[in-house]
Amino acid sequence: MLNALRKSANSTAGKIVFVAIGLAILAGFALGDIQSLRSGSGFGDNSGTLASAGGNDLTERDLTEAEKTALTQMRQQNPAASYADLVPQFDSFVNDLINERVMTAFAADQKLIISKAMIDAEIANIPGVRGLDGRLSEASYNRWLQQQQLTDAGVRRIIMGDIARKLTIAPAGAVPQVPVGVASQYASLLLEQRDGQVAMVAVEPFKAGLNPSAGDLQAYYAQNRARYTVPEQRVLRIAPINPASLPVPAPTDAEIAAYYDANKATYGGTETRNLSQAVVADPKVAAAIAAKVRGGASFADAAKPAGLAAADVALGSKNRTDYEALVGKPASDQVFAAAKGSVVGPVKTALGWLVAKVEGSGGTPARPLAAVRGEIVTKITDAKRQQAMADIAGKIEDKLADGASLADTAKAFGLTLTDTPPITASGASRADPAYKFPADLQPVLKDGFDLAANDEPIVKDLGGGKGLALVGVGQIIAPAPAPLASILPQVKADWIQKKASDLARATAAQVAAKVAGGASVADAIKGAGSGVIARPISARRIQIAQMPPALQAPVKMLFSLGQGKSRMTAGPQGQAFFIVKLDKITPGNATLQPALVAQTRNEFQRPTGDEVSRQFLAAMAKQVGVKRNESAIAAAKARLSQSAE
Known part of the structure; x- marks a missing residue:
């Protein structure tokens, strides 16, 4: 959480x-x-x-x-x-x-x-x-x-x-620390084994011989009109604005020099210190840590009496800017003036009394202006182009606000306006299945479908530096059910699937009633048809997540039952029904599975930390x-x- x-x-x-x-x-x-x-x-x-x-x-x-x-x-x-x-x-x-x-x-x-x-x-x-x-x-x-x-x-x-x-x-x-005993109990649950029986009633065999009449299809279509409703379609009018098409002045020598000077932290090289550090509230404690380190003790050993672990004192590599932000300028200046192996402190900081040891130093060399000139030119040019994009977007919005039409606005700014075919909110065209909405214009789809019929067009940022797009609505086609004649094969297939599923469910319910009455699963399926089969089922709880989706439904049901109990459940995607009976529960024992206990313990750490x-x-x-x-x-x-x- x-x-x-x-x-x-x-x-x-x-x-x-x-x-x-x-x-x-x-x-x-x-x-x-x-x-x-x-x-x-x-x-x-x-x-x-x-x-x-x-x-x-x-x-x-x-x-x-x-x-x-x-x-x-x-x-x-x-x-x-x-x-x-x-x-x-x-x-x-x-x-x-x-x-x-x-x-x-x-x-x-x-x-x-x-x-x-x-x-x-x-x-x-x-x-x-x-x-x-x-x-x-x-x-x-x-x-x-x-x-x-x-x-x-x-x-x-x-x-x-x-x-x-x-x-x-x-x-x-x-x-957070999760006790081994707690993790062991949960790991043992994962190893619990359950044995039982399962009968499967597949839907497919029940489709044989089903042949709906025209009246059946008409009635089914009428009952499920929402299912066959074609979503709203729109014709969108789009004019892309490519950043590369906008002329921008080349960066001047003065601009390049100013950018270089303003980014000395990037181009002027960096000096780093690899540090061990302790910050404590008591100056005497800080002095004791410093004395021990200067006397030859490791920083971790010197800080241990203050309640600090090795991970607490290993600060790692820091540059001057980051370190100054962390401890303040006085302490940072002392640390970066110290040589490798030196101990600095105690120094009073906003966080407490600081002691630091310079374990090593490093950094990157400065890069002269000549070496980075091309990089700076690109960055300044990109910034100017982004500003030019913002300027043209503002001008377009002003023109639209003054009452100009989409076509007139596009023409005034030299933009190419194109119309999509009628498309859905996903960008698909029912009239032309081969049509694909341009991938680079994908961000305008949602906005195009959010616009009301009388809303003025908008300027949309395409993201990723791809530019802008002017988008408006050309036509709105309201949602409506597709004509039955145009989707007759689909409606027929859906009718057959529904009837077969109903027959399979009724058969499965009869089998489930017999099993619940005390019959074995093998006896309960007798006379139910050749498409109904029974098998033993055995699994450990830990195996459920590794199983194919088609097998998970009966196995999950197996682990939800009490011993001797049975129940019916539907399989995924309506392809079958299962009747599951639990015969035996064998408790798991994780004492011989230390790796599983450790894994369970690790998985519990995050939610435990959240709860703490x-x-x-x-x-x-x-x-x-x-x-x-x-x-x-x-x-x-x-x-x-x-x-x-």
Whole structure:
């Protein structure tokens, strides 16, 4: 359940998108069922506050801003998105916003320091906040905030909540341990063997001699008109806009030089340090670790008395930028000034007292401008072409907004407009089975079918740098049943399949009744027809997933029965019916299967970690105190639903 929580730990931009689209703000908790978050409101008549966690309020303004941001982000993927798309996610949306405040409040209670520098470093790593020159500036950051419909305070709150998660919940469920005894019990269940009998009543033999009359087919067609309804078809009018067709000025020497200077981190070479590191709260403990390492002890042994394992102190290779973002500039400067084998510290940082040993150094050499000029020219040209695409898209949209027709707009911008044949939403043509909708235009299909008859055409980004496409609706053909005459062979085959299945089911039910009455499976099938066969069946539970789908139905039924019991079940795709009787259960014993026990134990680790994280979040909520203004939340949901209508 909390699988995605740990996976997203290294993507701040991803988390901001998640909060924007109303999924789990901090990588998908989906913990709306934690009862400790559902205590009484305690807000009196203050409907402006929806909830509070440890004094951190979730206000109506916060929720409104989050909803606006969510809609903006959704429209980047689907321009037709509306507030109606947010309504089904409202409850989890609110719970996730509350969870964010729970973690922030808990971190503050535990005196876990989340400094402005730490948040600034995360902001600097968000894709899109830098300008075309690669520099991070207040102007480029503000432009990004405006594009994403976010505020600086909102972004900082989200990042603060994520850092709080890394410091609290992430470690709690990181490496759960499942007892061998527990894993052994489940492994033994996998080895359990069951023996019984199965009768199979195949449908195919019952088709012999079935020949429907015209009246039978007409009646069956009338009863199943929805089954034979042809979905809506449309003629789409599409004009592709190829990026290569847009002229852009060649990059100037000044632009190339500016780009090179702005990306010194990329082209200027990198210096790295392979580090062992410990960060502790007590300066005396840090001094003791440093003294032991300087005295010749391994870093892992020196840090062990402080409760740190070898994996905790092995930091690995870090460049200066990443390391400075982690520990701050003073500590980073000392570490990168130290030679191989040197011990740095104790040094006071925002996270505590730091001791580090330089195990090795490395990096990549700088690349001169002449060596990377071609690469920079390509990047600047691509950026200019993307800007040119954005400019022409804006001009096209303006012309359409002024009332120009699709044909006139395409002609004005020198675009080639083509019409598809009548196609379904999948791009298939019923009139021409050989027709294939162009693969490079696939992204416009959904938008073309989302447009109403009178909607103005839209400009769609084809993704992957493939350009844009102007798309509109030429004709809409409403859904309707296909004429019976045109699908007569299909209707006849369906009628025969249905009648044969009914006959097979009735026969299987008779066999099942005899078996339930005490007859053996072999005796129960006597007189049922040559197409009905009986066989012994034996399997271990672990084998079910490895079986072909056609065999899984009776075997799964075997493992759902009590000893001596029987039951009928349908096979896959309606091809047969099975009557299964369980004769014997042999318990499994995993004591001689250590590899299976170990595998089961490993498979249990992830859900166990998820549950630990879940319970820890619930405990955090209980400690900081969560109050929900249920009437205000219900009113906010009602307002969102009304705006979606």
